[in-house]
Amino acid sequence: MNGILVLELTVGIIVSFTLLGIFIWAAKSGQFDDSKKQMDGLLFDSPEDLQKAYEKEQKIKKMKEQKSKED
Incomplete structure (x- = not known):
């Protein structure tokens, strides 16, 4: 049970940082302008x-x- 929680947290953090990176890239490259x-x-x-x-x-x-x- 503890291993599943660690796996979920790890995947969640990786996905969150990936989406944050994509958002920052889009904002810097003028995608929202x-x-x-x-x-x-x-x-x-x-x-x-x-x-x-x-x-x-x-x-x-x-x-x-x-x-x-x-x-």
Whole structure:
């Protein structure tokens, strides 16, 4: 029973460090950088889409304020 626990811990630690290494490599090599998507979002959003997003943001803000007043 003790040998199985040691084996599980060893495999778990190896897998964890492997995944951590892959994540660090991806972050350093720019795998999560997507500035093109951000710029395209600015270029191709219509004024109506931006207005809807603004209204939604204001609605959420208003609801949070009401909730904080109730508490």
